[in-house]
Amino acid sequence: MKILLKNVNVIDPSGNIEGTKDILIEDGTISEIENSLGSIPVDETFNFSGKYVSPGFYDMHVHLREPGREDEETVVTGSNAAAAGGFTGIACMPNTDPAIDSAEVINLINQKAAGHLVDVNPIGAVTLGRKGETLAPMAELVEAGAVAFSDDGVAVKTAAILRNALEYSQMYNKPVIEHCEDESLAGGSMNEGITSTMLGLPPVPSVAEDLTVMRDILMVEYTGGRVHIAHISTKNAVELVRQAKKKGLNITAEVTPHHFTLTEEQLKSFDTNFKMNPPLRSQSDVKAIIEGLKDGTIDCIASDHAPHSPEEKDMEFTLAPNGIIGLETQLGLALTELVHKGHISLKQMVEKFAVNPRKILNLPVPRIKKGEKANLTIFDPDEVWTVDISKFKSKSKNSPFDKRLLTGKSVAVINNYKMFYKDEFFEI
Amino acid sequence: MSLSSKHLLGLYGVPKEDIQTILDTATTFREVLERPIKKVPTLQGKTVVNLFYESSTRTRISFELAQKRLSADTVNFSKAGSSTSKGETFKDTVKNIEAMKIDMIVVRHSSAGVPHYLTKITNANIINAGDGRHEHPTQALLDMYSIREKMGKLEGLKICIVGDIAHSRVALSNIFGLKTMGAEVSVCGPATMIPKGIEKLGVNVLHDIDKAIAGHDVLNVLRIQLERAAGSSIPSLREYHNFFGITAERIENNNKDILILHPGPINRGVELSSDVADGPYQVILDQVTNGVAIRMAVLYLLGTMN
Numbered sequence: 001m002k003i004l005l006k007n008v009n010v011i012d013p014s015g016n017i018e019g020t021k022d023i024l025i026e027d028g029t030i031s032e033i034e035n036s037l038g039s040i041p042v043d044e045t046f047n048f049s050g051k052y053v054s055p056g057f058y059d060m061h062v063h064l065r066e067p068g069r070e071d072e073e074t075v076v077t078g079s080n081a082a083a084a085g086g087f088t089g090i091a092c093m094p095n096t097d098p099a100i101d102s103a104e105v106i107n108l109i110n111q112k113a114a115g116h117l118v119d120v121n122p123i124g125a126v127t128l129g130r131k132g133e134t135l136a137p138m139a140e141l142v143e144a145g146a147v148a149f150s151d152d153g154v155a156v157k158t159a160a161i162l163r164n165a166l167e168y169s170q171m172y173n174k175p176v177i178e179h180c181e182d183e184s185l186a187g188g189s190m191n192e193g194i195t196s197t198m199l200g201l202p203p204v205p206s207v208a209e210d211l212t213v214m215r216d217i218l219m220v221e222y223t224g225g226r227v228h229i230a231h232i233s234t235k236n237a238v239e240l241v242r243q244a245k246k247k248g249l250n251i252t253a254e255v256t257p258h259h260f261t262l263t264e265e266q267l268k269s270f271d272t273n274f275k276m277n278p279p280l281r282s283q284s285d286v287k288a289i290i291e292g293l294k295d296g297t298i299d300c301i302a303s304d305h306a307p308h309s310p311e312e313k314d315m316e317f318t319l320a321p322n323g324i325i326g327l328e329t330q331l332g333l334a335l336t337e338l339v340h341k342g343h344i345s346l347k348q349m350v351e352k353f354a355v356n357p358r359k360i361l362n363l364p365v366p367r368i369k370k371g372e373k374a375n376l377t378i379f380d381p382d383e384v385w386t387v388d389i390s391k392f393k394s395k396s397k398n399s400p401f402d403k404r405l406l407t408g409k410s411v412a413v414i415n416n417y418k419m420f421y422k423d424e425f426f427e428i
Numbered sequence: 429m430s431l432s433s434k435h436l437l438g439l440y441g442v443p444k445e446d447i448q449t450i451l452d453t454a455t456t457f458r459e460v461l462e463r464p465i466k467k468v469p470t471l472q473g474k475t476v477v478n479l480f481y482e483s484s485t486r487t488r489i490s491f492e493l494a495q496k497r498l499s500a501d502t503v504n505f506s507k508a509g510s511s512t513s514k515g516e517t518f519k520d521t522v523k524n525i526e527a528m529k530i531d532m533i534v535v536r537h538s539s540a541g542v543p544h545y546l547t548k549i550t551n552a553n554i555i556n557a558g559d560g561r562h563e564h565p566t567q568a569l570l571d572m573y574s575i576r577e578k579m580g581k582l583e584g585l586k587i588c589i590v591g592d593i594a595h596s597r598v599a600l601s602n603i604f605g606l607k608t609m610g611a612e613v614s615v616c617g618p619a620t621m622i623p624k625g626i627e628k629l630g631v632n633v634l635h636d637i638d639k640a641i642a643g644h645d646v647l648n649v650l651r652i653q654l655e656r657a658a659g660s661s662i663p664s665l666r667e668y669h670n671f672f673g674i675t676a677e678r679i680e681n682n683n684k685d686i687l688i689l690h691p692g693p694i695n696r697g698v699e700l701s702s703d704v705a706d707g708p709y710q711v712i713l714d715q716v717t718n719g720v721a722i723r724m725a726v727l728y729l730l731g732t733m734n
Contacts (some may be wrong), residue, residue: 189540194625198440200540200562200600203624270541315518316539318560 001043001428002026003419008048008378012055012368013351023053025374028417028428033370046421048378048411054350055366056088056375056415059327060357061152061177061230061254061302064120067108068097073307073395075112075120078327081305081394082118083420085328086377086410087353089119091361093152094130101125101136103144110145117418117425121147121361126165126176132157135164142172147361150177152230155212157183159219166225175226175252175360180212180237181278189318191279195264202318206285209278210236217244217251226250228360231304233259233278235288242297252360253292254302257326257333260289262400272313272320273400276306290343299356301349303330307396325394329401335381335408346381353377374428378412385409431729435554437543438563439605447605451573453725454718460497461721471500471731475530479522480506480557481537486692486716487557487567491534494723500731503530518542519549526550532731535559553730561595567691568601570722572609574715575646578687583610588640590616590672591650591699592657594623598691602648603629616640617672620661637672641682648689649674652698665698676703689715 005023010033012018017033024032024040032040064078065071073081075092082090092109094100100109106122113120124141128134130151138149149169155178156162165176181204188204190196196203209232216227217240232238232253244251258276263283266274274280292298306323313320334353338344344352354377358365366375387404389397412421419428431446439447460468476495480488488504495502505525516524522533532553535543540560547554558564576582587606593599593615606613607630614632615622616639627633634640640647652668662668679686688700688710696702704710 192624194628197594197623197625198600198629200560200597202561205624270544311517311519316537316545317541318539 003428004037004040004042004045005053005378006045006047006049008051008053010368011052011347011350013347013355014365015367015369017368025414025428028374030368030370030372030374033368046412050382051378051380051411052346053368053376053378055354055368055377056413057086057331057353057377058089058357059087059303059305059330060091060300060361062090062092062305062327063095063307063323064092064109065307066096066112067105071395072309075109076116077393077395078305079113079116079118079120081325081327081392083413083425084393084410086331086379086413087118087327088375088377088413088415089121089358089363091121091123091147093150094123094125095153099125099130100141100146101128101130103140106141106144106146117413117415117420119415121145121363123148123150123177125149126151126156127161130154132161135161135168138168139172142174146174147363148175148177148228150179150230152177152179154183155179155181159215162216162219163223166219166223166227170223170225173362175228177228177230178212178216179230180209180216182208182211189275190267191264191281193264193282195267199267201267204279206234206236206281209234210240213237213240217249220244220249220251221247224250229253231256231259231278231302232289232292232298233281233285235285238288238292238297242292242295245297252299253297254300255289255293255298256302256304257330257337258324258400260286260293261333261337266400270317271400272315272317273324273398275317275320275322276324277322290338293338293344293352299360300352301330301334302357303327307394308398309396313398323398325392325396325399327394328392329387329399329406331379331410332385332387332406332408333401336406339381340407374414376414377410379408379410381408383407383409430733434730434733435543435547436565436726436730437547437554437556439565439568439601439608440563442605442608444608447569447572447609450569450722450725450729451576453729454573454721457724457728458718458721461717467497467499469499470728471495471498474532474731475501475503476532476534476727477525477530478502478504479525479533479535480504482558484536484558487536490716490719491557491723494720494727497720498724498727500727522546522550526552532727555726555730558597560597562597563601564597565601565605566719566723566726567598568605569726570715570719571602571648571689571691572605573718573722574689574711575687577714577718578711579645582606585611585646586614586644587611587646587648588614588616588634588644589648589650590637590640590674592621592652592661593617593626593650594621595653595656596650598650603631614640614644618662618668637674638678638682641674641678641686644686646687646689647674649699651691651693652695654695654698669698673699673701674704675701676707679704679709687711692716
């Protein structure tokens with residue numbers, strides 16, 4: 001099958017093709033890129049004038065609820081949500097039930113993901129059952145396809161286990177992804193400060209995150225291992241990562257759209273869709289995060305897509321679980337809050353969505369180049385739309401961004417010889 | 429006289445006129461409580477549910493008596509712990525109760541924000557009887573009523589709240605209400621019991637109990653939660669009493685005109701010595717009586733709004 005993408009603006013940070021092009025894709029592979037390919041007979045032509053095409057976006061922090069809570073999300077529904085949000089690849093976190101701490105669970109996820117447009121790469125647990133006691137069979141997990149390790153939901157429990165995990169994972173050049181939070185200070189429902197004081201909600205101090213970031217940086221320095229800081233959310237943590245990078249340490253970091261968009265002020269509504277961990281922080285933290293995104297301290301943007309059933313979120317605030325879904329809103333939020341406000345360029349955004357996450361996970365970065373398999377995201381940075389949770393592909397609807405006006409949206413994604421466009425998947 | 433909201437969720441943002449209205453209305457009901465027949469037909473035909481998800485003796489009895497004295501029909505629902513531990517969700521419980529055609533819900537819950545949540549899932553008038561460490565508005569109203577009764581005013585008074593401010597819903601409601609009424613508010617307690625950023629609410633922070641007694645017209649002394657505090661936020665109850673406990677000696681040395689309030693239940697020998705708890709400076713039992721009048725006023729004002 002031949003399809004032609006006409007008049008589309010190319011952004012490929014790792015390539016040298018720029019400007020408005022026509023791209024011919026034959027049987028899922030890029031066969032021509034020219035200023036104009038007018039007279040070629042094709043099966044379908046898409047006029048993408050005013051739209052942008054980039055290497056397919058990758059979200060390295062997604063919670064699929066399979067196995068365990070398939071009522072909230074499955075590998076397939078999560079992948080569908082990713083495609084709808086403009087993503088051609090996702091890495092899924094191991095806090096499933098059972099946890100991803102054996103080859104069998106990875107095999108199950110791989111089976112479920114087979115044949116989908118979206119690549120799904122499982123992240124293995126650092127410890128058995130994510131309990132922080134015994135190392136998971138990391139070599140076996142790598143062999144089965146794990147791209148990283150994490151006990152996400154909590155930090156690796158002790159410095160001793162972390163040390164071993166960093167030494168062991170180095171053999172396979174896989175990062176340990178850390179949810180940085182000191183256990184003894186954890187357990188609150190929101191960020192500590194004047195707002196938590198006024199709302200009477202049990203607080204968790206920002207220093208809980210900073211302490212663990214500091215511990216991990218020191219441990220990376222000592223072991224030579226590699227740590228990726230998940231969902232960075234505090235001013236001090238951003239500065240710690242900045243200094244660690246200056247020293248040349250193997251530290252990378254991601255931020256979620258909610259942590260660069262929202263603050264703790266939102267909690268005043270007692271709406272559980274603003275309850276997440278790490279919690280929403282203060283305005284000065286948001287400012288520091290945006291600085292970190294600008295200067296490259298924060299390598300990538302990831303959703304921390306965390307589906308929860310309506311009955312789990314629709315309850316007393318302190319009893320409700322943490323987390324929100326984000327796959328279908330994060331591109332719009334990045335464009336609205338970062339690009340259109342002039343904080344980062346479109347090219348920087350593409351680096352943070354398509355290039356850096358794959359580099360961190362040692363995955364090949366797709367290129368927009370003749371002869372390459374087409375792995376593309378096509379988006380319209382200027383489309384104004386209103387978020388409507390009822391239209392989400394995700395099985396869960398726990399988003400605080402319902403009815404929010406955003407500027408910028410995914411138009412189509414192409415990967416694995418398939419295309420998703422106008423709400424439909426089809427073979428190309 | 430009517431209030432600007434159909435609920436009493438807290439005193440944050442409640443206008444001065446509303447607080448004034450509640451206090452003035454309570455004065456009328458306070459008089460009813462002195463009659464041989466302490467009952468008025470004001471809320472006849474109204475049904476009030478007392479939804480208590482956390483144990484309470486005095487607040488619940490106070491609300492129940494207030495309801496009975498206004499001739500409302502009352503139902504009590506008590507459940508310790510969380511609704512989610514087994515079976516039915518909190519929302520389903522509330523929906524079931526609402527389906528039995530009720531008018532008002534008085535709610536106490538260990539989770540802050542539950543009264544606000546109730547306003548989203550029911551149409552009943554909601555009265556907060558204490559949510560987590562957030563607010564306990566009727567307690568603060570009865571405190572203000574008791575202060576006004578003794579001192580003749582609230583505006584310009586120097587009032588200090590003493591104890592575990594961080595875990596107290598009484599403290600926060602008092603701060604919001606008293607500030608609105610023009611009082612000058614301080615808090616005094618060990619640093620571990622003072623919540624982050626409290627000074628941004630316009631209150632002074634003290635750690636010296638003698639200065640607190642000397643420099644204020646009123647002390648509102650909070651209960652130290654024995655089971656929670658000792659060994660974590662304070663080294664021991666003994667140390668607390670020695671450095672923050674109110675004794676007759678401290679009062680006599682610093683300020684014999686002080687008025688002492690306590691929301692109860694008292695820990696004798698911890699936050700108050702017995703000679704203070706039973707002595708001439710306190711109005712602890714008046715507070716309890718006033719509590720019924722305040723709750724009658726709130727129930728009446730909200731229950732007759734529509």
